[in-house]
Amino acid sequence: METTLYSEVVVLTPENSKHLINLCGHCDEHIRLIEDRLEVNIKQRGFTFYVKGHPQDVEKACATINDLYIQAQNDEILAPHQVHIYLQTIGKKLIQSTASNKSEKRLDIRIRKGAITARGDNQVNYIQNVMKHDISFGIGPAGTGKTFLAVACAVNALETQQVNKIILTRPIVEAGEKLGFLPGDLAQKVDPYLRPLYDALHEMMGFEQVAQLIDRQVIELAPLAYMRGRSLNDAFIILDESQNTTKEQMKMFLTRIGFNSKAIITGDVTQIDLPNKKESGLVEVLNILQDIKGISFSNFFAADVVRHPVVQSVVEAYDAYNNKKPTNH
Numbered sequence: 001m002e003t004t005l006y007s008e009v010v011v012l013t014p015e016n017s018k019h020l021i022n023l024c025g026h027c028d029e030h031i032r033l034i035e036d037r038l039e040v041n042i043k044q045r046g047f048t049f050y051v052k053g054h055p056q057d058v059e060k061a062c063a064t065i066n067d068l069y070i071q072a073q074n075d076e077i078l079a080p081h082q083v084h085i086y087l088q089t090i091g092k093k094l095i096q097s098t099a100s101n102k103s104e105k106r107l108d109i110r111i112r113k114g115a116i117t118a119r120g121d122n123q124v125n126y127i128q129n130v131m132k133h134d135i136s137f138g139i140g141p142a143g144t145g146k147t148f149l150a151v152a153c154a155v156n157a158l159e160t161q162q163v164n165k166i167i168l169t170r171p172i173v174e175a176g177e178k179l180g181f182l183p184g185d186l187a188q189k190v191d192p193y194l195r196p197l198y199d200a201l202h203e204m205m206g207f208e209q210v211a212q213l214i215d216r217q218v219i220e221l222a223p224l225a226y227m228r229g230r231s232l233n234d235a236f237i238i239l240d241e242s243q244n245t246t247k248e249q250m251k252m253f254l255t256r257i258g259f260n261s262k263a264i265i266t267g268d269v270t271q272i273d274l275p276n277k278k279e280s281g282l283v284e285v286l287n288i289l290q291d292i293k294g295i296s297f298s299n300f301f302a303a304d305v306v307r308h309p310v311v312q313s314v315v316e317a318y319d320a321y322n323n324k325k326p327t328n329h
Helices: 017-024 026-038 055-074 080-093 120-132 146-159 186-205 207-215 247-254 281-286 309-324
Strands: 006-011 041-045 048-053 106-111 114-119 135-139 165-170 219-223 235-239 262-267 295-299
Touching: 006 055, 017 026, 017 055, 026 041, 026 055, 026 080, 048 055, 055 080, 080 114, 106 120, 106 146, 114 120, 114 146, 120 135, 120 146, 120 295, 135 146, 135 281, 146 165, 146 186, 146 235, 146 262, 165 186, 186 207, 186 219, 207 219, 247 262, 247 281
Parallel strands: 135 262, 135 295, 165 219, 165 235, 235 262
Antiparallel strands: 006 048, 041 048, 106 114
C-alpha cells in the first residue's frame, strides 16, 4: 500500500532577493541539503516553497526554511555548515508545540573579529558551564566543537582582560603511529601535535597577531609534561585530547590551576591512544570529581557533530557497532 504524501506551502516575507539567495545557497545547495536530510521534495518559485513528503518531515522542513530565512537576514553569508547544524537541532526536537520551540538554541561568544556562535542545547550548555565554573570538562566525539569553542572562550577572556595569558596544552601521544625522530627545536617538534589549537587561534585572531602574542608569551602552547611544577595564575588554560593523559598527569594538571584562572579540559574517551586504556586520567576523573563545587561536566554526542554530515554518520556507525559487541568476561 502506497503511503500518502503530505504537501505544504511556505511563503517567505518580507521579500528580499539578497536574503533569499543567502537562504538558498550557491546553486541551491542549502535547499538540496534540507531535501536530503529531511527526505522531502522542495520546489521553489520566487519566495514561495512547495514542500512534499511525510507529514512530520514536511513540518520540520517548513520550519527550517522559515527559521533559516530569518538567519539569512542576520548573517551576511549563510554557510552550509550552519544549515547542517540547524538540521541536527531541529531533528532532535521534532518541532514541539509553538513557533518559539522551533528556533535553535544559540549563544554568541564575542571576539574582536566578530562572534563565535554556540548552537544547540549541548554547545550552549557547555559555554554556560564554562562561564560559571573554574574548571569545565567537555567530553564527546570528534567534530562536536569542544576545542574550537574552548579556544573562543579563551580569546574572549584575553581580549576583555579577564586573564593575562592563554595556555594551550595537550599530552604528546602518537595516535597509533610511530613517527620516529622529528627534526627541529622543541617548538617544531611539538607544533604538529598542537596544530588544531593553532588553527582555531589563527581563525579567530589572525596569523600575525597570534605570532606576536606567542613571541610575547601571552599565548603559550606547550606539551603537558612542561606544566609540572608551575602555578598558573591569571590564565585561561585549555587541556586538549585529555583522554591521553595518564592518571598522574591529570592530577598534576588540575593542581596547577591558580588564582583568577579558568581551565577547560576536552577529550573523547572512545579515542584513547595510551598503551593501557584503563590508565586514562580522563576516565578516572569522571568517577572522582563529579560532585566537586566549581567543576562542571558537559557531554556531547554523535548528533552534535558539526563537521561534514558523513562525519556524524561515521561516529554513529562506530557507536552502534561498539554497543553491539559482546562484552568479554
